[in-house]
Amino acid sequence: MLGLKKTDTTLFLVVMGLTLLAPFILNPFPVESGMAQFNAGYPDLMQRFVIFGIFAIGFNILFGLTGYLSFGHAAFLGVGSYAAIWSLKLFALDVVPAIVFAILVAGAFAMLVGFISLRRSGIYFSILTLAFAQMSYALAYSVLTPLTGGETGLQIKNTDSPLLSNVPEGEIGRASFLGLDMGASQELVLGGWAFTFNLGYYIAAVAMLIAFYLSIRIFRSPFGMMLRAVKSNQQRMNYTGLSPKPYTLAAFVISGMYAGLAGGLMVAMDTQVGPERMFWTASGEVVIMTVLGGAGTLLGPVLGAGFIKYFENIISKINKDILHQWFAVLPDGFEDVMVSLVYPFVGKGWHLTLGIMFMLVIIFLPGGLLQGGQKILGLFRRKPQPSAAAEADGTKPAE
Amino acid sequence: MGILEVSGVNKRFGGLQALGDVNLSIQEQSVHAIIGPNGAGKSTLLNCLVGKLIPDSGSVMFDGQSVLGRKPHEINQMGISRVFQTPEIFGDLTVLENMLIPVFANRDGAFRMHAIESVFSESSVIERAREMLAEVRMSDKVEMLASSLSRGDKRRLEMAMCLVQKPKLLLLDEPTAGMARADTENTIALLNEIRNRRGVTMAIIEHDMNVVFSLADRITVLAQGTPLVEDTPDNIKGHPKVREAYLGEAQV
Numbered sequence: 001m002l003g004l005k006k007t008d009t010t011l012f013l014v015v016m017g018l019t020l021l022a023p024f025i026l027n028p029f030p031v032e033s034g035m036a037q038f039n040a041g042y043p044d045l046m047q048r049f050v051i052f053g054i055f056a057i058g059f060n061i062l063f064g065l066t067g068y069l070s071f072g073h074a075a076f077l078g079v080g081s082y083a084a085i086w087s088l089k090l091f092a093l094d095v096v097p098a099i100v101f102a103i104l105v106a107g108a109f110a111m112l113v114g115f116i117s118l119r120r121s122g123i124y125f126s127i128l129t130l131a132f133a134q135m136s137y138a139l140a141y142s143v144l145t146p147l148t149g150g151e152t153g154l155q156i157k158n159t160d161s162p163l164l165s166n167v168p169e170g171e172i173g174r175a176s177f178l179g180l181d182m183g184a185s186q187e188l189v190l191g192g193w194a195f196t197f198n199l200g201y202y203i204a205a206v207a208m209l210i211a212f213y214l215s216i217r218i219f220r221s222p223f224g225m226m227l228r229a230v231k232s233n234q235q236r237m238n239y240t241g242l243s244p245k246p247y248t249l250a251a252f253v254i255s256g257m258y259a260g261l262a263g264g265l266m267v268a269m270d271t272q273v274g275p276e277r278m279f280w281t282a283s284g285e286v287v288i289m290t291v292l293g294g295a296g297t298l299l300g301p302v303l304g305a306g307f308i309k310y311f312e313n314i315i316s317k318i319n320k321d322i323l324h325q326w327f328a329v330l331p332d333g334f335e336d337v338m339v340s341l342v343y344p345f346v347g348k349g350w351h352l353t354l355g356i357m358f359m360l361v362i363i364f365l366p367g368g369l370l371q372g373g374q375k376i377l378g379l380f381r382r383k384p385q386p387s388a389a390a391e392a393d394g395t396k397p398a399e
Numbered sequence: 400m401g402i403l404e405v406s407g408v409n410k411r412f413g414g415l416q417a418l419g420d421v422n423l424s425i426q427e428q429s430v431h432a433i434i435g436p437n438g439a440g441k442s443t444l445l446n447c448l449v450g451k452l453i454p455d456s457g458s459v460m461f462d463g464q465s466v467l468g469r470k471p472h473e474i475n476q477m478g479i480s481r482v483f484q485t486p487e488i489f490g491d492l493t494v495l496e497n498m499l500i501p502v503f504a505n506r507d508g509a510f511r512m513h514a515i516e517s518v519f520s521e522s523s524v525i526e527r528a529r530e531m532l533a534e535v536r537m538s539d540k541v542e543m544l545a546s547s548l549s550r551g552d553k554r555r556l557e558m559a560m561c562l563v564q565k566p567k568l569l570l571l572d573e574p575t576a577g578m579a580r581a582d583t584e585n586t587i588a589l590l591n592e593i594r595n596r597r598g599v600t601m602a603i604i605e606h607d608m609n610v611v612f613s614l615a616d617r618i619t620v621l622a623q624g625t626p627l628v629e630d631t632p633d634n635i636k637g638h639p640k641v642r643e644a645y646l647g648e649a650q651v
Contacts, residue, residue, distance in 0.1 A: 003517065214515075222503050222521065223514035225492070229500055232489040239449065239487070240501045240560065241475035246510040254514075 008216050011298060015212055019205045022046050023195045030192030034325070037317060040310055043185060043198035047269045048309045050201070050208040051262050056289040056301030057208075057215050058258020062251050063287070064296035065224060067231035068118070071126045071283050072133025075113070076256040078140065078278030080106040080263025082147070085154045085273050092164035093156075093173045095182060095203065095268035099261060106260020107253050114252035118245060121234075133283050140275035153274030175271050177203055182268060200269045207265060208302075211258060216298055218254070227251050292361055294368025303369050311350050318346040402427045402600055403448070403568055408457030410443055410624075417443045418454065419624045425568070430594060430601045432611045435621035441604045444621070445572055448602075449481050450474045462567060472509050478567035484576050486553035490546030494537060494556060497545050498528035501560045531563040535589070551582045555589065562593060571603045575610050587613050612636070 002009060018025060027041030040046070059073050080102035087098035117128040140148040148154065158172045167173040175182045182200040189195075218224045229237050230244045237244050267273060276282070285308065293304025323339045323346070330338060345353045365372045401424035410418040418440045425431045435441055446452040448459060450471040459466045466474050475481075489497050502524045507513070519525070532538050535555045540548065545556060554574065561569055574590070575583040587610055593599055594614075605611050611618060611632070618635045620627040627640050635641055 005517075005519070217517070218514050220517045220519075221514045222499075222507075222516070222518050223512060225496055225499065225518055226503070228492060228496075229489050232491040233487055235483075236487040236489060236560075237500075238471040239475055239481045239483075241472050241504040241509060241564070242500070243470070243472045243509040250512060250514075 002213070004216060005220070008220065008298075012209075012213060012216060015299070015302070016209055019050065019209060020202075022049070022201075022205070023197055027193060027195055031194050032192055037322070038314060040314055041195060043196055043201050044269075045309065045313050046198070046201045047204050047265075048313070049306045050204045051265045051269070052286075052289065052305040052309055053302040054204075054208050054211045054265070055259055055262040055286050056293070056305040057211050058255040058262070059286045060255075060290050060295060060297075060301040061215060061218060061227075061258065062255035063290055064301070065219070065227035065231065066248050066251050068121065068248060068252070069126045069287065070117075070129040070252070070255070071280070071287065072113070072129035072131070072136075073255070073259050073286050074278045074280070074282035075133035075136040076106040076110050076259035077263040077266075077282070078136060078273070078275070079109045080260030081267045081273040081277055082140070082154065082263075083260070084264040084267035085156070085271065088156055088162065088173070088175055088267065088271060089154070089160045090162055092162050093167070093176050094165070095175050095177050095264075098175070098268060099207070099264035102264025102267070103257045103260045106263065107257040110253045110256020110259075111249070114249050114256070118248050118252065130280060130283070133278060134280055137275055137278040137280070140278060148275060149273075151275070153272055155272040175268050204265050204269065207261060211261065212298075212302070219298060223247070223250070288358060292358055292368055294370035297368065297370050300368045300370040307369065308354065311354050315346055315353060316348065316350040320347075401425045402462055403602070404458075404460040405444075405448070406458050406460075408444070408447060408454045408459065410440075410447060410452065410454045417624050418447070421457070421621075421624070421626055423619055423626065423629075425600065425602055426617075427567075427600050428598050429616040430590075430603065430614050432603045432605055432615035432618045433621055434605060434608075434611055434618060435627075438623075439621040440624040441621055442572065443624075445481075445570060445602075445604055448474075448570065449479060475504075475564075476509060479570060480561035480564055480566035480568075481570045482554075482557055482561055482572065482574055484573045486550070486557040488545045488553055488557050488560065490544070492545055493541065494532065494543050494545055494548070495525075495528060495541040497556055497560060498532055498563060499524060501564050502527050505564045527563065531559050535559040550578070551585060554578075554582075554586060558589065558593070562597065562599065567600060569599050569601045571601060571605075573604055573606060575605070575607055583607065583610065586610075590614055 002012065004012060023041050023046065026046060027039045029035035029039050055073070055077060059070070063069055083105035084098040084102040087101040091097055113129065113132045117125055117132065120128060141151060156173050158170050160173060161167055162173065165173060177199065180199055182203070184199040186197045187194060188197065226242065226247050229242070230248055234244045263277070289304035289308050290301045291304070292307060293302065294300025320339060320343060323342055324335065327335045327338045343349065361368060361372070403423070403425040405421055405423040408418055408421040409416070421444060433441055433444065443452065447454045448466065450466060450469050450473070453467060461477055461479060464477065466477065489500065499518065506524065529538070529541070532541060535558065537552065537555060537559070540552065545553070548556060575586050578586065590601070591614065594601065603611070603614060615632055617629065618632055619629045620635065620641050628635065628638055630638065
């Protein structure tokens with residue numbers, strides 16, 4: 001089906017099901033229950049899951065297949081965002097042209113950066129991409145202020161009147177899709193549960209499904225095989241009559257366009273951009289997402305992105321009061337000890353938990369969380385069939 | 400006129416004259432061995448043929464066209480394939496995928512953006528790769544990861560990857576270096592089989608005299624960057640100059 005093999009079709013349908021039903025799946029706890037704070041099914045966070053999922057899927061096409069570690073991918077995300085906001089400000093309030101424009105501009109910028117950076121490989125390539133991203137950040141922050149709004153960034157203002165949209169005088173235009181407001185939400189209350197269906201989320205989700213589908217096609221294509229050949233042995237590639245550079249550059253541009261799509265969607269959901277989106281920590285984040293989930297696998301990057309965003313938004317909200325509530329059953333002195341033991345790992349300390357987790361995954365599960373999942377699945381099967389499990393979940397993990 | 404004509408090639412590395420006025424002509428359908436003591440310039444010469452090095456002067460003509468200034472992948476597309484001293488294969492890919500890549504390179508050229516169609520819908524390419532694997536008796540290993548093959552099988556695979564491209568000239572850089580006796584015999588048998596069945600023109604750089612004398616039609620002896628003699632194996636065996644330059648050194 002869809003031009004995919006059976007296992008890939010299954011994988012795609014599972015991801016499609018999970019994505020489209022996310023408002024239910026991510027809200028397993030009733031609103032009034034003590035566990036409600038672990039609900040992740042609110043539009044803002046769900047949008048982040050899929051947008052960063054797209055970012056990581058694209059990054060994985062470059063890093064997972066060719067092994068070229070770009071440390072400046074946030075630059076393409078940022079450039080895409082700036083392109084999208086200008087489209088909303090000047091051209092139309094509809095998000096579709098904004099997103100298309102974001103993809104194209106990010107792709108063109110990736111072409112330039114890739115052309116120069118790919119003259120080197122290994123650590124030198126990483127450093128070059130990092131330098132480009134930091135340069136973009138610095139430019140956006142200061143020199144290019146007329147274009148980027150400098151430190152404060154860009155928003156849609158009441159003085160903006162896009163070419164194709166009618167905004168009443170003095171009103172701030174809102175991003176829309178075919179005339180529907182991106183923020184439009186439908187709430188569904190079932191017993192103690194509340195589920196929110198948000199237009200913005202579904203647009204981002206459909207974009208992610210398309211991005212995921214294309215990435216499966218790329219992985220299974222001769223082009224994808226050539227990218228793995230680049231990673232495996234460039235010498236042999238050269239002496240087999242293949243030029244590794246255009247293959248790597250194409251992968252770089254494709255992954256830059258994925259980043260642009262993610263950047264455009266971010267603006268479509270929340271119409272503002274700032275230069276911090278291009279800071280090197282943002283580039284590092286997508287590397288961690290991909291490696292944590294499983295570089296070189298189809299599903300891994302999405303998993304890693306979801307995992308990190310969940311931590312960033314949910315675990316980080318656990319504060320001392322909540323901990324005291326949890327441990328209230330314990331004797332007084334003991335309660336305080338427990339709280340002070342756990343507190344460094346939650347709330348603002350969520351990075352610590354993530355860091356430990358990341359180290360554990362790198363050391364014990366070089367194939368990422370996906371490999372962990374496969375191992376667990378393997379335990380439950382009567383006859384352990386590691387190769388069959390690997391097939392079902394995408395491809396072999398990259399080391 | 401040979402398929403490969405090397406004339407007046409010089410290559411200098413700093414103060415070292417690695418190649419001095421090398422002339423060489425390789426005839427179509429022949430197996431031409433290049434031998435010589437260590438440091439004679441054999442590898443430098445080979446690297447000049449495949450685009451890894453550019454000679455300081457002289458010309459290298461292949462099939463009527465100059466190869467100088469062309470990149471390795473362009474020279475491969477002209478019809479020269481190279482087997483390395485240690486097998487260069489795609490270790491992270493399966494044996495079948497290793498075989499598919501040269502077939503794609505042959506069909507599509509140095510770069511093609513075929514990112515949407517599936518590899519497994521390319522039935523003619525797969526068929527050609529499988530045929531070649533059957534020819535080198537590796538059909539039972541198609542799904543194996545290439546890095547997990549034995550050394551001898553890696554060599555077979557690399558050879559098959561070169562041959563599936565139907566090269567006009569196959570360059571072999573010490574194909575039996577570091578091999579055990581039995582593996583060496585197998586490789587000689589494989590090369591003889593390839594020559595008899597496909598009539599591939601081959602140029603072999605080799606240390607092992609046994610390999611050279613059981614394969615070559617013609618032998619060029621290189622010493623200190625200059626060809627000493629070029630003749631048939633029988634004449635080379637007893638040649639006094641060769642004894643002096645090559646075997647003499649071996650006895651030291």
